[in-house]
Amino acid sequence: MSSKAIAERALEQGNGIARLTPTWVPRVFCVPGRRIKLHPDDYYALGGNRGGIDERWFSSTTPADNGPLTSKNEGLSHIVVEDNGKAETVLLRDAVSELKGQLIGDKLWDAHQRWPMYSKFFDNQAALPLHIHHDDEHAARVNTLGKPEAYYFPPQANNHGGDFPYTFFGLTPGVTKGQVKEALENFTKGDNCISDLSAAYQLRPGTGWNVPPGVLHAPGSLCTYEPQKASDVFAMYESLTGDLVIPEELLWKDTPESEKGNFDYLIDVIDWEQNVDPEFKAKHFMAPIPVEDMAQMQAQGYEERWICYLSPDFSAKELTVLPGSTATIKDGGAYGLIVMQGHGKMGIWDIETPALIRFGQLTNDEFFVSESAAKEGVTITNPSDTDPIVILKHFGPDAHDNMPDGSIS
Numbered sequence: 001m002s003s004k005a006i007a008e009r010a011l012e013q014g015n016g017i018a019r020l021t022p023t024w025v026p027r028v029f030c031v032p033g034r035r036i037k038l039h040p041d042d043y044y045a046l047g048g049n050r051g052g053i054d055e056r057w058f059s060s061t062t063p064a065d066n067g068p069l070t071s072k073n074e075g076l077s078h079i080v081v082e083d084n085g086k087a088e089t090v091l092l093r094d095a096v097s098e099l100k101g102q103l104i105g106d107k108l109w110d111a112h113q114r115w116p117m118y119s120k121f122f123d124n125q126a127a128l129p130l131h132i133h134h135d136d137e138h139a140a141r142v143n144t145l146g147k148p149e150a151y152y153f154p155p156q157a158n159n160h161g162g163d164f165p166y167t168f169f170g171l172t173p174g175v176t177k178g179q180v181k182e183a184l185e186n187f188t189k190g191d192n193c194i195s196d197l198s199a200a201y202q203l204r205p206g207t208g209w210n211v212p213p214g215v216l217h218a219p220g221s222l223c224t225y226e227p228q229k230a231s232d233v234f235a236m237y238e239s240l241t242g243d244l245v246i247p248e249e250l251l252w253k254d255t256p257e258s259e260k261g262n263f264d265y266l267i268d269v270i271d272w273e274q275n276v277d278p279e280f281k282a283k284h285f286m287a288p289i290p291v292e293d294m295a296q297m298q299a300q301g302y303e304e305r306w307i308c309y310l311s312p313d314f315s316a317k318e319l320t321v322l323p324g325s326t327a328t329i330k331d332g333g334a335y336g337l338i339v340m341q342g343h344g345k346m347g348i349w350d351i352e353t354p355a356l357i358r359f360g361q362l363t364n365d366e367f368f369v370s371e372s373a374a375k376e377g378v379t380i381t382n383p384s385d386t387d388p389i390v391i392l393k394h395f396g397p398d399a400h401d402n403m404p405d406g407s408i409s
Contacts, residue, residue, distance in 0.1 A: 006088050007095035010079045011103070016373025017347050020336070020366040021078045021089060022357060025055040025064045025120070029236075029246060033123040035157050035223040042359035046071070053359075059336025059368055059394060060118035061093035065232040075232070077118075077336075080362060092368065104334045105371030108396055117314040119227040119336065119394040121157065127164040128219045129246050130195055130238035134254055135213040138269050139233045141256045149228035150286070150308040151219070152208035152316060156340040156353075156390060162221025163242070166200040167209070169217050169284070170275040177267050184237060184263050187251050191240040201281065208286040210310035214271025215284075225307075225338075227314045227394045235269065286310060289404050291317065301325025302380075309404045313397050319380075321389040326381040331374040333399030339365040342389035345381040347373075351389070 001009065010018040024038065028051035032043045036056050043052045050069055057064070057075050064075030077092040092115065101109045108116070122128075133147035151167075171180070175197045183194040195218060201209075203222045211217055216237060236250035252260045259265040277283065288305040290297070297303050301322050308316035321327050321344070343352035352364050369378060382389045 001088060003090045003094040004098040006081055006090040007079060007099050007103070010081045010090070010095070011099070011370060013081060014349060014367075015347050016370040016376070017349060017378065018079045018095070018368045018370075019349065019364070020059070020092065020368055021080050022361070022363055022366065023057040023060055023075065023077050024053045024359060025057055025075050026051045026053045026066065027055060028066070029244060029250070030054045030128070031125040033125045033162050033221060033223055035159065036121050036123045037354055037357050039356055039358045045359040054123045056121045058119040058338050058366060059092065059115065060120075060230075061091075061096060061115045062118050062230040062232060077368075079368070087362065101371075103370050104396070107398065108333065108371070111398075112396075114230065115396065116230050117227060117394065117396045118230055119225060119316070119338075119392075121223060122219065122226055123157070123223040124219070124221055125162050126242045126244070127166070127221055129236045129241040129244075130168055130198060130216055130218040131234050131236045132216050132269055133211075133213045133231075134233050134235070134269055135271070139231065139254065142233070142254050144233050144254070145229060145231040146213045147229050147231040147233050148212050148311050148313050149226055150208060150210045150311055150314070150316070152225045152286075152307045152318075152392070153203055153205045153222045154225050154340055154392065155205040157223040157225070158205045161203075164221045165203045167203055167218060167220040168195050168198040168200045169209070169211075170199070170215055170277065170280050171197050172199055173276050173278045175276060177272070180270070181263050181267055184251070184266050187239045188248055192238065194238050206288065208307055210284045210286060210308070212271065212274060212311070214269065215274055216270065225316070225392055227308050227316045229313045235266070237266070284310070288318065291402075298322070300327055302327035302329065304329065306404055307392070315395045315399060315403055317393045317395075319391045319393060321380045321382045321391075323382055323384050323386055323388055326379065328377040328379045330377040331369075331393070331395070331399065332401060333395055334369060334371040334374055335393045335395045335399065336368045337366070337391050337393045340390040340392055342382060342384060342387045344383055344389050347378060351380075
């Protein structure tokens with residue numbers, strides 16, 4: 001079948017809900033935290049030279065940018081259709097391109113000509129180096145998009161906190177551009193000590209943070225659910241984290257060739273006002289917020305909370321269907337989802353949370369919901385007497401008319 005035929009068959013088979021295959025991504029500068037349910041034998045399934053698999057990407061039409069060894073379609077999600085024991089797949093990117101508004105809605109397609117976000121787990125045993133994601137203006141100079149992102153720390157994926165469950169954000173008020181430039185100039189001399197200019201915040205499961213482009217950050221070692229704009233643009237500003245030496249090429253990643261070696265350009269990438277803001281936590285920390293009155297939702301068999309809500313480019317919710325309950329949930333736009341806990345039915349699909357996944361194995365825990373199905377309502381049934389079904393849902397821009405717009409102190 002053609003890619004369009006497979007995509008159409010997938011939507012027809014799922015009544016507007018398509019099943020996705022797991023998408024695993026390695027990072028050469030990371031050590032896996034081993035909390036994303038991949039089989040212990042498979043964390044280095046792509047070879048030691050590619051690094052450990054410490055990320056799983058969701059609803060992704062964005063290729064991973066892992067340098068010259070990046071494999072074909074790395075980071076891209078696939079829709080799968082199974083008929084009579086035979087499985088066929090199509091890239092979600094191609095399905096969106098072929099089906100357009102039929103899949104993601106006319107408004108989103110007309111505005112972006114693509115599915116403009118994705119989400120992921122990143123699951124690191126240690127903290128990441130202090131790094132930055134470029135805004136649209138700087139990213140355009142290397143023909144890509146800027147990257148705002150957000151974090152949520154699912155309790156189900158954090159049975160241990162890793163080596164350093166604290167994240168450095170921004171710069172301490174009073175830090176100067178000269179101090180940061182000096183640290184960057186010392187990148188190849190060992191530890192450039194740039195985290196001395198920042199401040200770390202303890203991470204709490206069940207909460208999250210909003211991270212706009214231009215904000216320096218060194219994500220901590222909790223397993224993190226990360227909705228973000230559809231881009232993989234970044235540059236590493238820290239030369240040593242733990243015992244891991246960061247290659248200089250990552251300092252200049254996504255810097256135009258004409259600017260490489262220009263440390264003033266790296267300073268210009270920094271959104272200085274946001275980084276030195278003494279009210280950084282009040283403006284960027286996110287505690288979960290109920291979508292509706294909690295008692296009213298519970299009476300209907302579910303609970304739903306906003307978990308990422310401070311970015312105009314994406315949002316995310318955590319849906320819990322209570323034991324023994326059936327609930328029909330309506331949303332304003334298309335979304336991807338990952339099942340974190342429990343098992344049951346979602347529309348025509350059996351859904352479940354696998355305990356262990358082999359590399360290349362199909363699962364029943366990740367799906368993409370078309371705009372029409374989202375607006376009509378998705379019915380989820382939980383047959384368990386004791387175990388809730390917990391689902392994380394990631395949306396593109398303009399999917400809601402009631403998203404919170406204030407920060408939580």
